[in-house]
Amino acid sequence: MTSQGKKLPDSEEFKSCCSNFYADDVVRRILGDSFHPGGEKLTEDLLNMVNACEADRVLDVAAGQGTSSILAAQKFGCHVTALDLSAENLGRAKRRAGELGVGHLIETRVSDAEHIPFDDASFDIVLCECAFCVFPDKTRAAAEMFRVLKPGGRLALSDMTISTGELPEDLDTLLMRVACIADAVTPKRLMELFEAAGFSSLRLGDASWGLVEMVEGIRGRLLAVELASKIGKLDLGGMDIEEGKRMAVSATEAIGKGVVSYDTLTGVADKGAGS
Numbered sequence: 001m002t003s004q005g006k007k008l009p010d011s012e013e014f015k016s017c018c019s020n021f022y023a024d025d026v027v028r029r030i031l032g033d034s035f036h037p038g039g040e041k042l043t044e045d046l047l048n049m050v051n052a053c054e055a056d057r058v059l060d061v062a063a064g065q066g067t068s069s070i071l072a073a074q075k076f077g078c079h080v081t082a083l084d085l086s087a088e089n090l091g092r093a094k095r096r097a098g099e100l101g102v103g104h105l106i107e108t109r110v111s112d113a114e115h116i117p118f119d120d121a122s123f124d125i126v127l128c129e130c131a132f133c134v135f136p137d138k139t140r141a142a143a144e145m146f147r148v149l150k151p152g153g154r155l156a157l158s159d160m161t162i163s164t165g166e167l168p169e170d171l172d173t174l175l176m177r178v179a180c181i182a183d184a185v186t187p188k189r190l191m192e193l194f195e196a197a198g199f200s201s202l203r204l205g206d207a208s209w210g211l212v213e214m215v216e217g218i219r220g221r222l223l224a225v226e227l228a229s230k231i232g233k234l235d236l237g238g239m240d241i242e243e244g245k246r247m248a249v250s251a252t253e254a255i256g257k258g259v260v261s262y263d264t265l266t267g268v269a270d271k272g273a274g275s
């Protein structure tokens with residue numbers, strides 16, 4: 001239930017609703033290339049924080065259309081597996097990687113982050129941007145990320161966080177949940193979840209600058225999409241632009257009041273001897 005008393009879909013329904021949302025043409029047009037605050041600049045910062053290099057095998061968990069995976073391959077020379085529930089977005093990732101000359105460094109896998117289909121200790125880095133907040137079983141997702149990392153492997157995560165456990169009513173909706181806000185946790189809880197999964201040397205950083213920029217970009221693109229639909233150049237499908245505008249206003253207010261932030265979290269998979 002949301003605080004407005006509305007029934008939420010069960011976990012599996014929610015996952016499919018979320019991945020379909022991010023594969024929608026109009027949504028992708030509104031969000032731009034990168035589906036997370038801070039865009040490619042933040043991905044590059046994050047990969048620098050964990051000293052990513054050519055020798056690293058990276059798993060990009062909930063990779064969307066692969067913008068971060070492609071950056072890891074292009075700028076750091078990493079071999080990347082982009083995992084997401086959306087086959088459509090991963091198809092785009094593969095195509096763009098080929099066009100940009102890094103197709104040989106990128107593999108894709110349609111899968112659920114709560115059931116990662118790889119052996120233990122398969123990767124050097126797990127990258128996960130603006131997606132942990134949408135996983136219904138966060139304990140399980142953190143445990144899976146730990147499991148697939150080699151001893152001493154690094155976590156490079158960025159995510160939406162909230163300042164208290166309770167959200168104002170207008171932010172506690174299904175759409176806000178899909179948009180990464182309503183199921184975000186506090187920075188303290190985020191640390192606890194990864195600590196409990198076995199990670200050590202956990203470090204939080206504030207990247208809220210990316211949030212302000214992203215919401216401003218979305219507000220501009222919402223107007224462009226509205227105009228394109230009014231002059232018959234774009235079919236909105238089921239997209240409710242007015243609802244989108246209301247969400248953007250609520251999100252801007254919540255950012256201004258410090259209710260919603262965007263954080264980075266890095267850490268090391270502490271697996272005892274050898275890590």
Ligand SMILES: C[S@@+](CC[C@H](N)C(=O)[O-])C[C@H]1O[C@@H](n2cnc3c(N)ncnc32)[C@H](O)[C@@H]1O
Pocket residue numbers: 015018019020022033034035036061062063064065066067068083084085086089111112113114128129130131134135180
């Ligand atoms: C906000 S987007 C972030 C995408 C990408 N990390 C980026 O920053 O551009 C969230 C992504 O999570 C994916 N997703 C949602 N639930 C998932 C799950 N349980 N397992 C894997 N991917 C999931 C969605 O399909 C969507 O691509």
